[in-house]
Amino acid sequence: MNATKISTVSSVLQNMLKVSLVMLFLLALNSCSSDDDNSNPTTPPVAGNVAPDFTLTSLSKQTVKLSDSKNKVVVLFFFGNECPSCKAAAPSVCMQLNAPFAKRTDFQLYGIDQWDGNEAKVQSFQTITAVSFPLLLMGSGVAASYKTTYDRIVVIDKTGKIMFSGNQGAASDIAAAKAKIEELLK
Structure with missing residues (x-):
């Protein structure tokens, strides 16, 4: 040639x-779009329904049970460990939903890896996003029981009832979730 x-x-x-x-x-x-409804064809639970209990292991190897959080407002941030929109939203979730309430004894925020990544992938997610709240492993079953998917926020009241279940990307639901948390912590 x-x-x-x-x-x-x-x-x-x-x-x-x-x-x-x-x-x-x-x-x-x-x-990995936060608007991907194909991975979640069901409707999120109605506000007021009892939150399904779960037991998961945290990145720090602690056993976490939702039922141990009675008398607390609990926020669940469902994420995918390699999802770009989840990585982008996580610092805002930490800054706007965790930081203002983290010192309260009646508040807890957990990140739940809905993609069931191994420890190294979830650790990488934490390193990249610099989140300070506990990250829980192997959460796809929990996401299914909550009828939700990754990049979503769920807020549970002190009696264990779902009071907010986001149906759009976490970044778009932060303000509404924060308003609900503030209302529940009055």
């Missing part, structure tokens, strides 16, 4: 590679 043909073939291959990378990036974003 002469140099011109090689240059043309090389240019075409480079353009194909660029297009493929862009398509893969868009596919990855779409598969």
